[in-house]
Amino acid sequence: MKRTSDLIRAAAFVLAVIALVPSSCSRREPEPSPAPAETADELRLKETTVRNVTDNPITYKIYPAGKLEAGEIREIAPGAIERFRTASTLEIEFNTGRKDAVYSLDPGSPYSFRYDEGEVIDLFLGSHGRADAVDLAPWVPTPQPVVDRMLELAAVSDKDVLFDIGCGDGRIVITAARRYGARGVGIDIDKAMIEESERNAAAAGVERQVKFINMDATKADISEATIVSLYLLPESNALMRPILEAQLRPKSRVVCHNYAIPGWEAKQAQTETVKDENGEDHYVYLYIR
Template identity: 40%
Template structure:
């Protein structure tokens, strides 16, 4: 039977293996040696990442190595004990999305460690940060029409940016709007615009992560312009929380393999073409 897991990893020091180079040591705070130390062993670590240029941290220490597969060796560990390392990778699948994935692995000192970060862990969902890009006002208006915004609607929007879609929804008759904005500066900008529109009582901006510990069950309409990757992460939340009859309206981006009920191509006032999608939540099968 293993002894109780030690507190994290005694700090970190890794010997980094290169394919065609001699062994190099990357020191980030190894545990000082003790005269009466128990038998020491090392573990080899093999990590697979989503992309060659993905950033990798181990126990919050940045590893300055590139490649899809990266190999390391732990500092001396106490034989027979359990350890836990947390691996965090960050990458940009496109120029407006940054994804962060975290995986913790418990292992016995001396055993090899294999960490596959190419696939998301449903128990530890990815975090997503999206660069805000405004939807033109005429396209916002078309989204309101497609979603059939009315007086009984409560409209939620993750990543509302300057608040323009929520303001438009309430002006179309929605009784309430809620935005969840990660960027403090954008949250403040949205509040200022809402104040100018005289809609402080109808629209609330929450500063925080729209994917973590959020309750969308009140929403009858969800407005989106966040990217396919973000929508994929949001999908299980909406699937679990939204009531039948609720609508989801998205500018451009889809939601995994959910087939939209309606997709419209709009020629904007600027002459460009825009796609908008509508989904209506169905009754769940018993």
Template identity: 50%
Template sequence: MKRRPIFRAFAAVLVVTAAFAGVSACRPEGPDKSPEPAAAPETTLRNVTSDPVHYTIRVLFSNVGPMARTLAPGTVDRFSSRTAMDLQFSNGDHDKLYRLEPGSAHSFRLDERGKLEMFKGAHGLADAADLAPYVPTPMPVVEKMLETAGVGPEDIIYDIGCGDGRILITAAREYGARGVGVDIVPERIRECLAAAKAAGVERLVEFRRQDAMTLDISAATVVTLYLLPESNLLLRPKLEAQLRKGTRVVSHNYTIEGWESRGAKSETLTDDVGTEHAVYLYIK
């Protein structure tokens, strides 16, 4: 299974500020007329591997020492803090050290060599899968996805994890196609609504905040994906159960494991910073 730039993009980042809830939440007893301070942002760490992850975390500018933690598979640790935290863990070969920004979401996943790594995430909700961090598809790749899927005015496109809505807005503007996009991060949906309005296509596209795993996609004639390979796999039963025969599924960079026989076409293109992108078309 190929892991392309989205994975590298996750690995690159990670600088934070945070402080544990217990550390930052001390307030004096008794009447207090001062305004309620804004809640400290929440930084989250999710374990997407199938083994427990052992790590230590240290709050910067606090007198709390490093804390050793074990995160069970599929669970999320949360830290409310206003100052940075340093995270340390071993990938079996060497120690990895990251500084975490307050209010950011992260996932422990295996990298392309099967080694433990920390990646940027989209959200820290424990009850919804984190299908991929927000990395928008470059516009030339959006164009290629729509062209590869043969999108036209009769289509209803579902973008699963729609980010800023660029795929559906482009499809509406250039081809007159209708679209439904969901994203779990409220800020993304606000961006989608503003962009749809600015492009004058609000009547053709619908955006809502929703966990993609709960979305009914049976009305789609085209589905667009830019998610991690394991997320495509997680979605596969939904695609198989809900999509009508003949529906086109177009995926940026990642294949749908097990759908080799449905593969109709693949294209590659290089963006203006020299990164190669793949577009895979499947027919249900």
């Protein structure tokens, strides 16, 4: 009887020890600590970018708006992009080669140092590209008197198909359709501009003659065009040149606002200066493919 009691006590002791030892099968790994939550300021941060598409390095000073004393002097190499994460407006100072200039930079917007039509360095908004598409120029509307003269020089008729590269609000395509009966295609990477173009075409009653495509113009099939209109930056015209040469048929017309197509001097048929509603001069270049 005593032996039985001893065995019972021994078994109980063993069970107690086993209960104290954690089983590898039931062991739980400690849960990782949650990542620290972003602060309100971090959530508001947006990336402002500046690209140098000139041929020379540019020295500039950048600082939070109104805080010149906090400015940092930097130099950006040709072709380089610099990125600034900010929740507030920045200011940038640089010399254009003729004068000192100061611009405000909005959070989340892209900017580029480029040459203007006078070969002077300036800063342009929204014109250095996206990760998924080539952004050929910031949208600056072509004044209607310039639109009218571009279409006159190109001799648009109801037999033409006009492609407008970087169509903005669609005014060139719509004017060609309404005034001359031409068919038209507008291409833009900005979806909001495409939607505005479609509304404008409907309001003008030409929505059946025109269409607008939201895409990268450098990847578009423009082989149907008899006329192409461009209001792009000089390096964007240079980028489009081999596309025009590869896709356009002989005798197709290309009409440009303000900027010529580099390397197409032999194809240049006519150049005019046109005044807008405010008396400002604009330049129109007509090329025959």
